[in-house]
Amino acid sequence: VHIANGMYGMILVEPPGGYPTVSHEYYVMQGELYTAGKYHAPGLQAFDMEKGIDERPTYVVFDGAEGSLVGDKALTAKTGDTIRIFFGNAGPNLDANFHIIGTIFDRVYPEGGTVGPGARPDHARAGRRGNGRGAHPAGAWDVPRLL
Structure with a gap:
């Protein structure tokens, strides 16, 4: 219920030495609100469990x-600008398919490039090349880069 009421955010921990310089850096979080009132109903809205x-x-x-x-x-x-976007999906339920119409990402770092069990370290450091979008389950995040 906390996340569905907007209690979420993004924390960025940069690698030692920071990231390479880009023209623009953006932070975007997707979230969901489940209100008791109808769409655009005025006033404070309670959470709708159903x-x-x-x-x-x-x-x-x-x-x-x-x-x-x-x-x-x-x-x-x-x-010609280079862009880095830190994209997160707070959820709590829906997947996100973050994309930019008319372009592909030069690199995408799933989960910010963290290396989990079974992941290829070179893949996490270099990022996936040539992605147009990424599927993001609730609680996931990516770092797409555009050239």
Whole structure:
């Protein structure tokens, strides 16, 4: 219930020496809100357990708010810029398929490039090449890079 009420965030621990320099660096979190009120109902909204159990969010939000990355709040870059995006999916239920229309990622570092049991260390350090999107289960995050 805590995550479904917006109690989540992203913590970044940089590697020793930091990351290579890029033109733009963005941090984006996806989350879900399951409100008792209908979509756009005014006022403070209680958590709706039935919607949560049924995985029917009233809102799927980025950075905690509806419309947070559109219009004058859109993430911007120019042709030739390098971009690093730290993307997380707080969930608690839905998968995310983060992508950018019209481009592919130069590199994607699943789970931030951490190396777990059975992972190939060279894969984690170098990142997957040429991905257009990545599937992110609730609680997962990636670091896509665009050139």
